[in-house]
């Protein structure tokens with residue numbers, strides 16, 4: 283919008299929130315549509331960032347059929363829109379297409395190790411077929427596609443109930459509750475800060491790379507190390523609590539980002555601790571906001587129009 287583009291945000295608000303974009307409402311280049319991509323959409327655009335789908339495991343497992351519909355029918359609808367108006371489509375795919383990987387770190391030519399009938403399948407198989415659909419539309423219909431395989435990401439404006447590990451640990455540490463580690467905590471992840479991801483998505487969209495590209499920060503830690511790091515950054519006295527491990531939880535994950543570096547001249551620049559401190563600041567404010575009950579809308583004073591009788 284600041285570069286002069288007109289931006290239409292389409293959201294069904296299943297996991298998104300109006301508060302995340304409300305500061306743009308009223309801007310001449312901004313439009314917000316309450317719509318679910320499982321239904322067809324008729325608008326005129328030249329670029330589509332197809333980001334739809336819950337991304338947090340508890341959210342996508344909450345209604346697996348809906349997750350599948352969003353990633354299959356929703357992707358078909360967006361590709362159909364791209365074909366009709368001649369737009370370029372960028373699919374937000376995921377590191378979950380690599381499943382519980384047997385290759386480490388994961389590069390784009392790895393085909394993955396996915397359980398097609400496990401609890402994560404609605405999301406990881408949903409994204410895998412979404413990628414397949416992109417390349418079918420590219421080959422058969424000439425639609426221009428870009429595919430970003432997004433690795434674990436965090437930052438401000440995450441939902442308090444998101445359920446992913448970074449927001450869980452920060453909120454638990456801030457409230458003096460135990461930090462819930464699933465399993466032994468020896469599984470690894472590598473976390474990128476949201477602004478790095480956004481820069482990567484824009485760079486990929488405007489590049490000529492049509493094959494999949496990993497976007498993530500390769501700094502890898504165990505989940506137990508994350509718990510300790512977040513506890514220290516918050517200055518919290520919370521305990522660490524070990525719970526049973528999540529089924530099919532990938533044991534190791536770290537992106538190989540050589541392709542993004544070479545083809546997009548992109549790499550993450552926000553150090554982990556700096557990103558975590560920003561997220562901690564955000565969640566601290568969110569807790570204050572919630573404590574002040576500002577989620578409950580204040581009743582507006584009735585607007586009385588003078589000199590007119592209202593007929594229903």
Ligand SMILES: O=c1ccn([C@@H]2O[C@H](COP(=O)(O)OP(=O)(O)O[C@H]3OC[C@@H](O)[C@H](O)[C@H]3O)[C@@H](O)[C@H]2O)c(=O)[nH]1
Pocket residue numbers: 337338339375376377378432433434435445446447448450451462463464465469471505528531532
């Ligand atoms: O409270 C928690 C939450 C999570 N975890 C663990 O922390 C690790 C990361 O879990 P998250 O739920 O944050 O995210 P996952 O890596 O499982 O999935 C994510 O993968 C990449 C993206 O596509 C998605 O954002 C999401 O599916 C897992 O090993 C999980 O078991 C905890 O130990 N405690």
